Amino acid sequence: MRTYGLGSIEDQANLYRSLVASGLSKIVDLKKYINQPEYEKKIKSYTLADVERITDIPRNTIREKEKSGQLRYSEDFSTEISTEQDLKKEYSLQDIKLIRKLFNKGFFNGSIERPRDLQPIILSMGMFKGGVGKTVHATHLAAHLAINGLNVLLGDLDPQASSTFMFGYIPGIDINADKSILTALIENPEDIRNVIRPTHYHGLDIITSGLELQAADIALPNFNLNNAKKLGSPLLRLKKALKLVPQYDVVILDCAPNHAATTMNALTASDAIVIPITPSMVAYGSSVQFLQTLEELAGSLLTFKDNKSINPDHMMEKELVESCYNKLFRVLITNDSGDNESRDVSAAIKSLYGELVLPRPMINTIALSRASNDIGLLYDLKRSDVRGSKESFDRGLFCMKEVNDDILKLIASIWGISYGKSTY
Numbered sequence: 001m002r003t004y005g006l007g008s009i010e011d012q013a014n015l016y017r018s019l020v021a022s023g024l025s026k027i028v029d030l031k032k033y034i035n036q037p038e039y040e041k042k043i044k045s046y047t048l049a050d051v052e053r054i055t056d057i058p059r060n061t062i063r064e065k066e067k068s069g070q071l072r073y074s075e076d077f078s079t080e081i082s083t084e085q086d087l088k089k090e091y092s093l094q095d096i097k098l099i100r101k102l103f104n105k106g107f108f109n110g111s112i113e114r115p116r117d118l119q120p121i122i123l124s125m126g127m128f129k130g131g132v133g134k135t136v137h138a139t140h141l142a143a144h145l146a147i148n149g150l151n152v153l154l155g156d157l158d159p160q161a162s163s164t165f166m167f168g169y170i171p172g173i174d175i176n177a178d179k180s181i182l183t184a185l186i187e188n189p190e191d192i193r194n195v196i197r198p199t200h201y202h203g204l205d206i207i208t209s210g211l212e213l214q215a216a217d218i219a220l221p222n223f224n225l226n227n228a229k230k231l232g233s234p235l236l237r238l239k240k241a242l243k244l245v246p247q248y249d250v251v252i253l254d255c256a257p258n259h260a261a262t263t264m265n266a267l268t269a270s271d272a273i274v275i276p277i278t279p280s281m282v283a284y285g286s287s288v289q290f291l292q293t294l295e296e297l298a299g300s301l302l303t304f305k306d307n308k309s310i311n312p313d314h315m316m317e318k319e320l321v322e323s324c325y326n327k328l329f330r331v332l333i334t335n336d337s338g339d340n341e342s343r344d345v346s347a348a349i350k351s352l353y354g355e356l357v358l359p360r361p362m363i364n365t366i367a368l369s370r371a372s373n374d375i376g377l378l379y380d381l382k383r384s385d386v387r388g389s390k391e392s393f394d395r396g397l398f399c400m401k402e403v404n405d406d407i408l409k410l411i412a413s414i415w416g417i418s419y420g421k422s423t424y
């Protein structure tokens with residue numbers, strides 16, 4: 001007769017252990033299948049037509065520079081271009097950076113390097129509610145910024161590790177638990193340098209996540225575990241660690257759907273916060289709860305700032321706290337199906353948040369759910385390889401680029417740089 005109970009705790013543990021082991025191996029198979037024929041994600045490459053669109057430099061001009069030898073890409077440094085066959089067909093984002101450099105088309109008023117007086121910008125995709133598109137938008141925004149020539153770090157701060165999966169890393173298989181941001185938060189901020197990995201987009205690196213990150217939410221609020229004597233306020237750990245990697249122009253943080261310590265660290269570290277809201281009353285309600293958290297967080301930072309009895313060893317934290325303010329806060333209406341209910345809730349969102357709502361919403365699109373199912377981004381796909389309706393893919397991709405361009409414009413405005421053109 002079939003029994004529904006698992007028997008002893010040992011049976012239970014054995015069952016779960018064997019499910020985890022076979023689950024992980026099935027994910028590896030799935031990953032191999034999805035990324036056929038290669039196991040690893042392939043470095044994203046572009047055609048010359050794409051490069052023209054991305055950089056706004058006519059393709060003939062690029063070809064002339066290639067033929068004259070003024071544009072030499074690392075892999076074909078010694079190649080003479082004498083026939084059509086020799087012409088370059090695929091460009092990586094690294095190649096595109098070289099082109100931008102030669103034509104003075106970098107993001108920073110022509111330069112590809114961020115001027116020293118401009119600080120990196122840290123942006124959190126945060127929201128209390130789950131499933132509203134934080135990961136979708138964090139990952140696509142990060143790729144969008146890299147495509148536009150910025151040096152980007154994506155921090156996956158959710159133990160669910162969805163962003164990590166999106167870039168082809170599997171927690172527990174590709175990544176050991178000791179290679180996580182956890183120790184940078186609790187033991188040594190310098191460890192952040194050891195947990196950054198490349199992605200298939202040149203110019204975009206990722207801090208991967210995994211279940212072990214849950215330990216941070218237990219340790220950080222606990223005075224016996226959080227190492228506060230040595231490392232100071234548990235609210236400022238991520239901010240301190242990110243100061244050690246100033247080479248990134250923008251850091252995008254994909255937050256977990258909670259108000260736990262790691263999320264709080266992301267919010268204190270952030271210069272900018274974008275909250276995605278799907279047009280549903282539940283998400284709208286959660287956004288107000290999220291605002292309450294932001295209010296409470298600002299309150300505790302104020303108390304900290306005014307605290308006269310701070311340990312002199314941690315006086316630099318006062319300075320850090322001074323810089324803990326959001327230069328930007330925006331609401332992104334996303335997964336908008338355009339039906340009557342969406343319209344009503346969108347109107348309610350706009351009436352509460354007013355000009356804080358980003359000008360263009362992200363539509364609901366099957367193309368995005370398909371890309372997520374394939375553990376990838378819309379930006380990963382070539383139109384020719386898209387399954388299902390190409391028109392739907394075009395609409396989804398176009399809309400995603402618009403949304404990301406609106407955020408990029410705001411980032412540029414924090415730096416005081418003019419950026420007015422949708423480049424990709």
Ligand SMILES: Nc1ncnc2c1ncn2[C@@H]1O[C@H](COP(=O)(O)OP(=O)(O)OP(=O)(O)O)[C@@H](O)[C@H]1O
Nearest residue numbers: 130131132133134135136257335363364365369372
């Ligand atoms: N515009 C959209 N159109 C269609 N599907 C979408 C859209 N935005 C998000 N989704 C789908 O909704 C699901 C949840 O999105 P996502 O993982 O980004 O949410 P999240 O806020 O990060 O969730 P969590 O809080 O659990 O981390 C995904 O399967 C994603 O593909």
Ligand SMILES: [Mg+2]
Nearest residue numbers: 134135158162
């Ligand atoms: Mg997520």
